[in-house]
Amino acid sequence: MARKASLSGFPEWLPEERLIELHVLGVLQRTFELHGFSSIETRAVETVDHLLRKGEIDKEVYAVSRLQADEASASESGLALHYDLTVPFARYVVENAGYLAFPFRRFQIQKCWRGERPQEGRAREFTQADIDVVGDGVLPFRYDVELALAVVEALGALPIPDFTLRVNNRKLAEGFYRGIGLADTAAVLRSIDKLEKIGAEKVGLLLRDEVGADDHQVRLALDLAGICTPDTSFVERVRALGVTNDLLEEGLEELRQVVGEAARRAPGRVVADLSIARGLDYYTGTVYETVLNGHEGLGSICSGGRYDALARKGNRTFPGVGLSIGVTRIVSRILSQGFATVSRSVPTAVLVTLADDESWSQAQDVASALRGRGIPAEVAASAEKFGKQIKFADRRGIPFVWFTAQDGSHEVKDIRSGDQEAADPASWSPPAEDLHPVVATA
């Protein structure tokens, strides 16, 4: 990313950068489909009322209105661009409940918009890739485990450094706080959320001032937040704090299942991290956050959790669990750090040269024969000297150029090695690794 976006917060990629983004999107889509998730898209706009139901983000929302609104369009006012894919998905589930089979597994890869101050890792227009499972009335807890494993598999297939999926559980936290006599869970979480920023001492002061915690309560709350284990040993460490509460027990058991299964299937990639506070406020059980190891400052690249009621329709409740991958955040970092390379910048594998202007139609026949067998080919722009046409291919990274002699015989040249051989447009193929641009980890 040598270039700067011409509109701050709205990144655009060059063709070779876009190939890396397409690779990332392809890996995610393939992985989600292998896990049985169906693709859906929702409209870019929601009603402002629906968007703001979750509260506290009104300043970040982009409103949409007809440039020259008249009376006829008054009914349209109150629209805004979606800022995530969860809120639109909840609406989609309610509207289409009669057409969906539950538990419904869906993935959704779309742009979102937030009017926040742009910074590295935080754009105003960005692509999210979400997977969720939503049930009708009930949703077995095991999906909390399954979805964690699906995203670990998806992220693990991307050209990025190692990452850590940090998991916590709202029941565990809330049960623990209640167990030590702190009833205002939201207020405690707001304080704990500042741990990384202001440190334990100042968080302790906050807990005293804003929640009215005493020394013992502060110590226990901070002790809990200090627990982070790559396996199920967090259970014993929480128990050692001597707090008992039914909700706490439920949360401990849920988190034990997620982390235990993950430690077995994806060792080293999932930790129980009881300091995670952000998100606990929205979710009702499991909560996930993901950091790129060594790039913690980038923020979470994949977050989510469990909602007891993702959506409601009359008496019906639709519980859900899901995660959202920050595609633009990940691709920006891949590009700025050079984590990946692409073998060429265009899809074309073969440039069919022109001996003279009259041979254009014949050259199209050759290109057409190659395309018919799945080989991306284009015809040279004009019948310049062959040297110029080869240079044209070279500048784009097109590996092969094709020559047709006046007697109708064909030759193809690998412009990297200089090797040239007789070839038949009906049967010649490039090596498999040259057929399409290949993205590799740098």
Add this chain to the structure above:
Amino acid sequence: MARKASLSGFPEWLPEERLIELHVLGVLQRTFELHGFSSIETRAVETVDHLLRKGEIDKEVYAVSRLQADEASASESGLALHYDLTVPFARYVVENAGYLAFPFRRFQIQKCWRGERPQEGRAREFTQADIDVVGDGVLPFRYDVELALAVVEALGALPIPDFTLRVNNRKLAEGFYRGIGLADTAAVLRSIDKLEKIGAEKVGLLLRDEVGADDHQVRLALDLAGICTPDTSFVERVRALGVTNDLLEEGLEELRQVVGEAARRAPGRVVADLSIARGLDYYTGTVYETVLNGHEGLGSICSGGRYDALARKGNRTFPGVGLSIGVTRIVSRILSQGFATVSRSVPTAVLVTLADDESWSQAQDVASALRGRGIPAEVAASAEKFGKQIKFADRRGIPFVWFTAQDGSHEVKDIRSGDQEAADPASWSPPAEDLHPVVATA
């Protein structure tokens, strides 16, 4: 499309409908890449100034603004959602000219927004798939031929009825009108554009009233508009009208090349249609429109043309030629007319059943082994009776269910035929046609 969009003009698809849209998008992307076009995306927003440069569409534009704008965001005002992909592409070319190799071939598949009155075939949010070639200073005419052939190939691979690509040429029309003494080309075109709607007689009156044409001029203008040939015979028919003009000759020769080459390579799919007026106003040479045969009322499903100056940067001019496919318009029609079917509504090929709740982890091992070999698999939601689990698969169209016995042996059942056989998760594969949902022409 039994369902109605919950917000008029903003269609959303069910998962099985989305599979058909994904098929259409996949066909387009593959065809474009085979022809050497690079994928790019541009941001959804442009400055209002840039969007309105082409004029006359201000009422259709959706403005975007922060919901709670403050002083800090004042600089953001003046943004709007793009209504096509040509205007954003022109900006992208100018901004990135130093990083692109010309002639630059790009495809771009994105949502666009227009605040028009919704009707069948006209949504407020819709996906366009554009291909363009843009040159630096010059762009050989042959790209006008090549792009027509590329879209004919792309559209021909879609599950839609036969279509006709209608081609005209601005130079031909303008030269002809000048040749008969009508200098106000734009005004003549505005009248001719109404031919289909109001008929020849009323267009004649318009030409008299608004352009000041005499009987002879009216007759010639209408004669020209009446010419429509599936081959190059239009040339003789125009010449038979006895009008001479240099620009007319240039236009005749260009159109002859497009239609001649197309008649040879895609017989019956391209016609020279000299009644096409809409578009001539914007473009400077070739103009394309495409109708689905028998569905002319739907409007054009693919339009475009040649710009002598798609973009300018100081003294530099970037000529371009391109076409834009109306994906949402096409997909809506495929769905409403049942032109295509999909073999199932979910990606999953195999449902791994649960003998009891304790076997969940073992079932995940089976699913994981299948996925590792590219077979989409999911594990049943809960250990209900096998009959219920099979019904769960059946409702989704999942063709295979997997059973693991207590002794660790495996069997897989094709729930359509009822056939059940021993199977090994490390080697069993479904028939190729059952691996993924297959979209077929109905």
